[in-house]
Amino acid sequence: MKYVSFRSTAALTAATALCSASLAHDVVGVLADRGAPGDPGRAPFVHVFDPATLEIEASIALPIPSFSPVFDVEIAPDLGEAYVSDFNGAAVWVIDLDANPPALAAGVNPIDLAAATTAPNGESAIQDLAVTRDGRFLVAGTGNGLLDGGSGFAVVDLATRAVTDSVDLAPGSPIAVETAPDGSVIVSELVESSATEAVTNIRRYRLTHDGQLIDTGDVAGADVLPGAHNVLVPSFPYLPRFVDAFVSRSVVHVSRPAGQTVGSLDLHGLAASDEQTLVFPTGIDLNFDPFRRLLYVRSNEQGTPGPAGAGNSRIDVYGFRPFRGRFQDPILSIPLDRKAGTAFGSEQTAIDPLLCRVYVSGLGNNEVRVFDSVTGEAVGTITNPDFLFGLGIRVRRAWN
Numbered sequence: 001m002k003y004v005s006f007r008s009t010a011a012l013t014a015a016t017a018l019c020s021a022s023l024a025h026d027v028v029g030v031l032a033d034r035g036a037p038g039d040p041g042r043a044p045f046v047h048v049f050d051p052a053t054l055e056i057e058a059s060i061a062l063p064i065p066s067f068s069p070v071f072d073v074e075i076a077p078d079l080g081e082a083y084v085s086d087f088n089g090a091a092v093w094v095i096d097l098d099a100n101p102p103a104l105a106a107g108v109n110p111i112d113l114a115a116a117t118t119a120p121n122g123e124s125a126i127q128d129l130a131v132t133r134d135g136r137f138l139v140a141g142t143g144n145g146l147l148d149g150g151s152g153f154a155v156v157d158l159a160t161r162a163v164t165d166s167v168d169l170a171p172g173s174p175i176a177v178e179t180a181p182d183g184s185v186i187v188s189e190l191v192e193s194s195a196t197e198a199v200t201n202i203r204r205y206r207l208t209h210d211g212q213l214i215d216t217g218d219v220a221g222a223d224v225l226p227g228a229h230n231v232l233v234p235s236f237p238y239l240p241r242f243v244d245a246f247v248s249r250s251v252v253h254v255s256r257p258a259g260q261t262v263g264s265l266d267l268h269g270l271a272a273s274d275e276q277t278l279v280f281p282t283g284i285d286l287n288f289d290p291f292r293r294l295l296y297v298r299s300n301e302q303g304t305p306g307p308a309g310a311g312n313s314r315i316d317v318y319g320f321r322p323f324r325g326r327f328q329d330p331i332l333s334i335p336l337d338r339k340a341g342t343a344f345g346s347e348q349t350a351i352d353p354l355l356c357r358v359y360v361s362g363l364g365n366n367e368v369r370v371f372d373s374v375t376g377e378a379v380g381t382i383t384n385p386d387f388l389f390g391l392g393i394r395v396r397r398a399w400n
Helices: 006-019 241-247
Strands: 024-033 045-049 056-061 070-075 081-086 091-096 128-131 137-141 152-157 162-168 173-179 184-193 198-207 213-220 228-232 250-255 261-266 272-277 282-288 294-300 309-321 326-339 349-352 357-360 368-372 378-382 390-399
Touching: 024 070, 024 081, 024 349, 045 081, 045 091, 070 128, 081 128, 081 390, 128 173, 137 173, 152 173, 162 213, 173 228, 184 228, 198 228, 228 282, 250 282, 250 294, 261 282, 261 326, 272 326, 282 349, 294 326, 294 349, 349 390
Parallel strands: 070 390
Antiparallel strands: 024 045, 024 390, 045 056, 070 081, 081 091, 128 137, 137 152, 152 162, 173 184, 184 198, 198 213, 228 250, 250 261, 261 272, 282 294, 294 309, 309 326, 349 357, 357 368, 368 378
């Protein structure tokens, strides 16, 4: 079912106009594929695809066991490299997108983060990733490490592929990380977790020029927000950085099971700003249109964590006022007959701002479904004989 609120038609009009605008050149899509269970000869792949034609142009096999969880994907601002989180290996794989065809990058690869994120019992993992606006640093979080005694997150200098700093949150665990254009690093820290609820803190750190993390003391806890599954800062990559830093004043979060909420916080201080109740109880991920006037919220009908597969889910689109962090009425809904698995901060949905398309991965099968981001109509699918089980997905443009 799709519906439109007249109060938010201006945001839709702006998004439609931008689809035909000539604001950017080069675009690339990257998709993490963990393969199939029970197939030892089939390694996970990283697929590079054309967001316009929906064709997979290169498939890069990762030298790790079949069906290993490869969760999140990030792309450098200049589109030269992609980064894929290797959960079991506690590492990040680097893909050279400038190579013809794209391939595993030369040099340090993967980036081993085990030492920087090891839990008290010796376990380590890497799940959610975020790249800074200038492309200099990568922030990597571990996911849910509560059973291991807690865990931490790390910062990587992408020029040297070396860890510059890390923070141990034990007995808590960082399930989602995000960067802001003013140098802020936002972390959703999981404190308590069960099948039906969670307690989290959202914390703000400041990243220095040399990649060090400084705790600002800003925190939003259980008294302010339900357990936060994912976080996003509505930044504006096509604006000068100082302007982007001035207008990017909000943090948006979507809740874990039982929270059934999408909300916003002030970036500095993390005071609660606004919230909306979701139709479905379990939030998955968040995406913005390029004007940051439309917020795309993906959620599952199932009220507990679980794997991807059959089950109802949806993407609801809300009007959003980015400067004040205020929501408007929902204006669009895209229903899905498959649900995403719990991926703790990893984006399994992507948006291309000029093609006006939503790319939906994490469906537990061998396809990415593609929809028109303005009308909600189905556009097509991404599939390939080498594509079996998609998780993280990212589409990025190099802005003029």
